[in-house]
Amino acid sequence: MKKILSLLALTLIISAASFTASAQCKGFAKKVCKLDLIPYIHDGNYHAAILTEGEEAELYKTFYADQEYRIAICVVDAFPQIEFKIYDSNRKLIYNNRDHHMSRIWDFKPEASQQLKIVVKVPASGSKKSDSEVISGCVAIMFGIKDKK
Amino acid sequence: MFFKLKTYSSTPLILSAMLLMAACNSGGSKKTTEVKVDSAELAKDIFSDISNAKQIFYSLPSPMESAMLIKSAGATYNEKYLNPISNVSKYTSNKSMALNLGSYITDLSYASMFDQSQTTLKYMEVAKKMADGLGITEAIDQNTIKKLEENINNREAILDIISETFMSSTAFLQENDRQSLAAIALTGGWIEGLYLSTRLVGNEPIAKNKIVNRIVDQKLSLDILVKLLNNNKSNKDIAEIMPQINNLKKIYDKIIIKSSEIKTIEDAKSKITTLKSTTSSNISQPILNELSESVKNIRNNFTL
Structure with missing residues (x-):
């Protein structure tokens, strides 16, 4: 019983930490990352994750002919x-x-529509670190489009 | 903003990684080398070497991008094709509210592209109702409506409000372990964009019709949509949607897109890279008619 309660408590703590981390990631994407897109308009999609050194994320998206991204x-x-x-x-x-x-x-402009794969990797740290600490942080992939009025 | 995770044992890390993963899951001018390859084969290739990346995203065109694609293809504005706001009371299940959150945000994006400010405002109100019903009160609140009213003649501000609304809605669903509903909202938005395109094709012959080209190009995004839905297929609502999307895919599979190799050319001054390539397809009127009918049926199923 004690073990079950401990496991439950651990799961709740991890869930809460995960929720806080992803909520902070959204705030980071909204407040910081959107500025990197100016003068393009953010398309409204949200792709962000907490990555650790050595980890990577992949994204698949179609980019359309004659749009500027x-x-x-x-x-x-x-x-x-x-x-x-x-x-x-x-x-x-x-x-x-x-x-x-x-x-x-x-910044790019496809002449024909293309399905592309974007790979983002946090390099593994060159220096040997203590096993007790691993650095993680938010990584967001954002898209901007030129508004052709 | 970064986090230092103490690694006392591997179990919490594995558990937290799983939870985090759950929380975060979506005609050219210059002739180039004519390596003609069927895009269906290419689509298989691009997914075939999916690695062990910690996070894999499948990204669909957002409602804003769908509306931009329709406008840039030369379509006109026609309000009769929008999902009527009177339908809002019919949407009571989470599935129908998520589908029509996507549909209404696509409609208001389309209206905003053509500077239809009053329609944009009315559709933001119904999108808010969908968001409220899904418990996403922070995504569209009274401040959003007020900000929209205050900036009703400021196109840039309106587009920013719309993109932020969509981002907040889907991000909220993803981080609250409701990624299936986020995928459903994206599906609803994508289908609405495709529906508007098929209604706005006009009478121009297929060979020269830019809107038809946009419809053909959606074959590439359909591949991505199928991956996104497959990732969430254990969800009952997604399982209900999938057969309809698979039927649409069967029709799209009749279209063969041939593309040449991409050559990248960077403009030294603007730093913008042009992806030079050409593309062609075998789209015909019967296939287009079949596609339009299928999209109409799916859209009616989602909205009526």
């Missing part, structure tokens, strides 16, 4: 060197932020 990868200060790559539907690498001074923003 901005992809902005928004991360907490703890992750200054986030890796950001884009592949086409033939798995060909079409953008790597390593070739663009680790930029977290990419």
